[in-house]
Amino acid sequence: GAVVSQHPSRVICKSGTSVKIECRSLDFQATTMFWYRQFPKKSLMLMATSNEGSKATYEQGVEKDKFLINHASLTLSTLTVTSAHPEDSSFYICSAAGTSGTDTQYFGPGTRLTVL
Amino acid sequence: GENVEQHPSTLSVQEGDSAVIKCTYSDSASNYFPWYKQELGKGPQLIIDIRSNVGEKKDQRIAVTLNKTAKHFSLHITETQPEDSAVYFCAAGTSGTYKYIFGTGTRLKVLA
Numbered sequence A: 001g002a003v004v005s006q007h008p009s010r011v012i013c014k015s016g017t018s019v020k021i022e023c024r025s026l027d028f029q030a031t032t033m034f035w036y037r038q039f040p041k042k043s044l045m046l047m048a049t050s051n052e053g054s055k056a057t058y059e060q061g062v063e064k065d066k067f068l069i070n071h072a073s074l075t076l077s078t079l080t081v082t083s084a085h086p087e088d089s090s091f092y093i094c095s096a097a098g099t100s101g102t103d104t105q106y107f108g109p110g111t112r113l114t115v116l
Numbered sequence B: 001g002e003n004v005e006q007h008p009s010t011l012s013v014q015e016g017d018s019a020v021i022k023c024t025y026s027d028s029a030s031n032y033f034p035w036y037k038q039e040l041g042k043g044p045q046l047i048i049d050i051r052s053n054v055g056e057k058k059d060q061r062i063a064v065t066l067n068k069t070a071k072h073f074s075l076h077i078t079e080t081q082p083e084d085s086a087v088y089f090c091a092a093g094t095s096g097t098y099k100y101i102f103g104t105g106t107r108l109k110v111l112a
Helices: none
Strands: A006-007 A012-014 A019-025 A032-039 A042-051 A066-075 A076-081 A088-099 A111-115 B004-007 B010-014 B018-024 B032-038 B045-051 B056-059 B062-067 B072-077 B085-094 B100-102 B106-111
Touching: A006 A088, A006 B018, A006 B062, A012 A019, A019 A032, A019 A111, A032 A066, A032 A076, A042 A066, A042 B072, A076 A088, B004 B085, B010 B018, B018 B085, B018 B106, B045 B062, B072 B085
Parallel strands: A012 A111, B010 B106
Antiparallel strands: A006 A019, A019 A076, A032 A042, A032 A088, A066 A076, A088 A111, B004 B018, B018 B072, B032 B045, B032 B085, B056 B062, B062 B072, B085 B100, B085 B106
């Protein structure tokens, strides 16, 4: 149980384009989803927290107009990187939480974004 | 601000030996402590967790201990195997928020 998927697993795009990443909780309803960014050999950097049906809460220094987050249902959240630039290239990971009686975040497999 | 310190940053052990990773947290409100294993190019996977109302939890070769007074918690892996090689992250969270503060990670290498 508690499986989280992400799509796509890898994406290469040209500078200036937008990219959408989907995060789905497959076997539970996620009241809260998180989006992280991870640089090589570094820890997880929280970008934003989203609750179903509400606006996302962004961490300090994360541009909300650049990283659009939508949590339209209890099983789906999306992250859209708008007008991507090479410095946005990174490993993006989502997690989902909300299974009854636990405080656990379950992570997706991550999306490797490369912006040319 | 609140933080979680994790040590060591890298750890090499011989196959069959034990590995210990230690974390210290600063937020007194923290009461949930998960440990994650991350293999290269993959998302973190929960391997064990502990709540502040217990001092130790064990699951086969993996155990976690918690000293709430000292704000320390540790991961113990016994009889290590090459497939245990990965990056391990500790985290500290507070019930009901689902939000964690992560440690900086420990790269464990088990030498065959």
